[in-house]
Amino acid sequence: MTKTKIVIAGIGGVGGYFGGLLAKQYCDDKEIEICFFARGQHLLEIQNNGLKIIKGENEFVANPIIATDNPKEIGVADLIIICTKSYDVEAVVHQLLPCINDKTFILPLLNGVDSNEKIQKILPNNTILSGCVYIVSRLKQPGVIENMGNIQTLYFGGDNISDKKLKHFETIFKQATIEATLSQNIATIVWEKFIFISPTATATTFFDKSIGEVVTENHIEKVTALINEVKQIAQANNIEIAENITELTIHKLKSLPFETTSSMHSDFKNKKACNELQSLTGYVIDQGLKHNIETPIYVEVYNKLKKLNR
The missing domain is CATH 3.40.50.720 (NAD(P)-binding Rossmann-like Domain)
Structure with missing residues (x-):
């Protein structure tokens, strides 16, 4: 060759x-x-x-x-x-x-x-x-x-x-x-990671806390809701994902070092002009509108982060 x-x-x-x-x-x-x-x-x-x-x-x-x-x-x-x-x-x-x-x-x-x-x-x-x-x-x-x-x-x-x-x-x-x-099965692998990374980046940035902190009892309900909303988007795009993807994702989050955070959270904390808000959070909302799927938690979080991003 x-x-x-x-x-x-x-x-x-x-x-x-x-x-x-x-x-x-x-x-x-x-x-x-x-x-x-x-x-x-x-x-x-x-x-x-x-x-x-x-x-x-x-x-x-x-x-x-x-x-x-x-x-x-x-x-x-x-x-x-x-x-x-x-x-x-x-x-x-x-x-x-x-x-x-x-x-x-x-x-x-x-x-x-x-x-x-x-x-x-x-x-x-x-x-x-x-x-x-x-x-x-x-x-x-x-x-x-x-x-x-x-x-x-x-x-x-x-x-x-x-x-x-x-x-x-x-x-x-x-x-x-x-x-x-x-x-x-690369589409499944990519989307299952997105089901992990999108709620993680969105939640850590929204709460301004590490992954260990956002999976505590105080925040786990909202994190779970984010996972379930993006899971629906994957299914609407005909992506084969594990039936227990929500539980798998939460387990993965809890297994990470307590102080770990997302790059989007770091970019917000450092007030960087560019960040991944649109590709990791806004994309889910856009896909929800496209497929007529409600994503109320993503909309709530996105609107707050958009204000912080000005």
Whole structure:
């Protein structure tokens, strides 16, 4: 097989950790090139000192073949993994057009379930894969990514799962010690994560509390209502989900470290101009209107957060 070029766009908690594993594995490989698309001080640190990855007591420094904010320096890629925030996805795809031809696969690993649709509108002739990850990782400081959890799994798939290139990508991931799975049921996996992440982000931001605090008796009723509302949206979209998804989601929330919170909550606390309110909360309301499903708790929470976001 000819040389494979993989671009990771967005070297934060997700892109930095998985991109770091890929860059470490293939730093001297003649058949696989790993490139980072980043910006600012973070990019300068990577260019000068490499990307440090910390997981517990272990750490290593990864060096991609190129780290740049200029897509023209990268050239056409076989696979672009987009790990930015959901509100940046369209801008990033437009920036990366010099890296894309009609054979380039795009794999968004973002919170939310509408990224594929947004990307497909920009790239109607490309294969847009679906994917999601479970990981607790963050950009600790420029040039440093810290994985703080005990789970780091990546799922991806598409309409044609038998495509040899998808199997090739899965092999590349696994050889880099990434716990990757090419799945025939990727829609279910992505939506079941959304049923977890949307109520979590919405509740932690609404209550301005950690996950441990929002699953206490004082707030569990509202959290459960949020889960049940988004579950109805998944069912209206003909997504197969576990019958006991509500109980599974609450159990997952209670199993997380007490102080864990969501990236949307962090963005609100830090008064960032952009956040994931529309993709994680507003999207559920929009889908409810589309399918004639009432989402009163989402509407209540969204309206309050919208006011805070002004």
